[in-house]
Amino acid sequence: MSILRVENLTKTYPSAGQPLTVLHEVSFDLAAGDTFAIVGPSGSGKTTLLGLCAGLDRATSGSVWVNGIQLDKLSEDERAAVRNQHVGFIFQNFQLLPTLTALENVLVPLELRGQRGATQTALELLDRVGLAARANHYPAQLSGGEQQRVSLARAFANRPAVLFADEPTGNLDPDTSERVVNLLFELNREAGTTLVLVTHDLELAAKTQRTLRLRGGRVVEEILASAK
Numbered sequence: 606m607s608i609l610r611v612e613n614l615t616k617t618y619p620s621a622g623q624p625l626t627v628l629h630e631v632s633f634d635l636a637a638g639d640t641f642a643i644v645g646p647s648g649s650g651k652t653t654l655l656g657l658c659a660g661l662d663r664a665t666s667g668s669v670w671v672n673g674i675q676l677d678k679l680s681e682d683e684r685a686a687v688r689n690q691h692v693g694f695i696f697q698n699f700q701l702l703p704t705l706t707a708l709e710n711v712l713v714p715l716e717l718r719g720q721r722g723a724t725q726t727a728l729e730l731l732d733r734v735g736l737a738a739r740a741n742h743y744p745a746q747l748s749g750g751e752q753q754r755v756s757l758a759r760a761f762a763n764r765p766a767v768l769f770a771d772e773p774t775g776n777l778d779p780d781t782s783e784r785v786v787n788l789l790f791e792l793n794r795e796a797g798t799t800l801v802l803v804t805h806d807l808e809l810a811a812k813t814q815r816t817l818r819l820r821g822g823r824v825v826e827e828i829l830a831s832a833k
């Protein structure tokens with residue numbers, strides 16, 4: 606069953622001079638449990654593509670289906686509901702609720718589900734990402750890498766169908782980076798979460814089943830694990 610399907614996705618940004626098309630007819634189809642990396646030089650459209658797949662922005666043309674739901678037919682509110690229900694994020698600039706502590710951020714999805722022992726579970730998840738000692742810190746009191754790890758703990762709490770991560774190892778030291786990568790793939794194995802990773806880290810990309818290489822907003826190559 607297709608968990609994320611993207612068909613002929615094109616994105617044009619309006620601009621003062623000439624409109625700028627940054628994605629050209631990108632298509633792919635991921636099944637439940639797939640692991641997928643999007644690579645390419647800076648400015649090639651990776652983050653734009655991730656935002657469209659996650660329903661954070663709308664394509665100029667083309668379609669996106671998440672868990673069989675066609676996003677481009679939905680209102681802003683309806684897309685937000687799909688995100689809350691099916692999607693997890695590890696984004697540099699779009700992640701934690703700033704008015705809640707790390708612990709509370711992880712607690713939200715557990716409490717929404719009415720899970721018993723939610724606080725204990727949330728603390729265990731923070732411990733798993735190495736942040737038990739930061740449980741009562743607010744996002745602004747955490748480094749970018751720590752915020753990313755709280756997002757990861759929240760994703761474990763949420764067990765989303767698809768997890769989108771933008772440069773998940775981008776600003777982490779090698780040890781933390783290894784820990785985050787291991788956790789991402791544990792989430793994939795334990796919860797069957799489909800991983801969609803934008804990364805410059807070719808070692809990380811090599812661990813996924815499929816890699817899409819973008820250049821100038823076009824797919825220039827798709828590499829399957831068997832060929833890696």
Ligand code: ADP
Binds near residue numbers: 649653
């Ligand atoms: P990457 O993630 O591969 O670095 P991006 O998706 O961030 O690439 O950007 C692709 C292109 O789109 C770049 O030329 C960037 O300047 C442009 N771009 C991104 N967001 C906007 C926006 N909101 N308005 C106009 N241009 C944008």
